[in-house]
Amino acid sequence: ITKYQDRIPVEVVFQETDKLPAGFSCPEGREKPWGTNHAVLMGREVINEPFAVINADDFYGRDAFEVLARKLSSLEGQQGKYCMVGYRVGNTLSESGGVSRGVCSMDEHNLLTGVVERFKIERKGGVITFHDEEDREHTLAEDTPVSMNMWGFTPDYFDYSEELFVRFLQERGQELKSEYYIPYAVNDLIHTGRASVEVLDTTARWFGVTYPDDRDGVVAKLRALTAAGEYPEQLFQR
Template sequence: MKQPTLVVLAAGMGSRYGGLKQLDGLGPSGETIMDYSIYDAIRAGFGKVVFVIRHTFEQEFREKIISKYEHKIPVEVVFQDLDKLPAGYTVPEGREKPWGTNHAVMMAEAVVKEPFAVINADDFYGRHGFATLADKLRSFSDTRDKYCMIGYRVGNTLSESGTVARGVCQVDERGFLTEVVERTAIARGEDGRISFTDENGEVQYLDDNTPVSMNMWGFTPDYFDYSNELFCHFLKALDTNPKFEYYIPLPVNLLVAEKKVTVEVLDTPDQWFGVTYAADRPDVVAKIQSLVDAGEYPSKLF
């Protein structure tokens, strides 16, 4: 049985590489958030890690990041650049904005031939999520059109420093995704309830256990075919939406709505966290230290 691959979306480091949150030492021995993700992936049984980066910082990334992992797990590097487009398409004049997370996923097609997970480089996901995802992906070895995602409980993803945006998941009675809806300005109020304001200006409330997407997905390789096809479709409409970005929920929602695929939403009790605001840093440091103190992680990972 092939072990699943972990695809880490790290191209967003770009010009920020060298000092901000992606490389900030938050663990007791200077570990970054990404170090914890790789550590959790290794112990969950992932067989390979693929980093999606940009050419502009390849050398630095190889020296400072990959050197830590290359003797622990096989590592591949692929590149997301603005001009990585399907045949017949060119970058529109004046376009500087990246093409989005699903475009980043597409860059891994040449090196991923087995079920794979996708995560952000700068999010702390927790041990349980990786173990759950790896187990499910191993069961997908000889299948297609069956995907999954880790649905974090919204109450475990909030920031004490401000509001957050989350992909709120609509799930059917069988536990399968029907839609991811982006909601902004989510926060816990003084009354303890979690709320956001919808597109009609109405306040809506969310149960603490409502699943949300934190960009932790599981796919089989056929997802690349769907992604390429839909990307071409959207590129044709750039004139009407010049700032278009190809985020993962966009093709997923379309494929689910057309009943071409299923996406199982897998629950995790883990607390997601990240440095959304500068003020979040001390809290993140404290949360990691508490996990180390509880024996979840060693004081030095690698």
């Protein structure tokens, strides 16, 4: 946190397993956190404006942040209009093996209609392929949008999340490893018509370490971005 001091205001919240809606308690023996959407709920008391949600261990790329920031700046005061950065699948692959991705479907207004998990996605001979639930191979277009967990919400999302978390706890709260994920809430809101999620296109490349062998490649890509002037040599300079 100290490296952000005097640069941007920072609020720190903690995801505690016993921080639950009234009437619920953490079952004895549970050690696992309650999932990504429970983590988002921890920010309810300090977030009062449109906000972004990302994975802390992924590299999302400059263009993706710019695209998301522009959209969030237009959502002030609105409710039920959310967004998600849809990465082009070809910009999210690993050179070390197949990956799983949430492939997005959209309507004519670029509003998200569903996300389907696809497996063993990789490039073979210049063509991107994946396997379905029955292990049959199919192809994907290079620019097919996929979710990499980069979301944009407005504060009303907390109310919906709390409501749906109660339902989740009623159904699965006694399980020691069940998790309340962001898509659980988003899919419900879309299908019940209470919210919409616009899929935002980005040219950014996503980097992550899916396999141990990915590390050297990711380091090389980050160094190349620095050499090209995309980022300074030292991000934090006094």
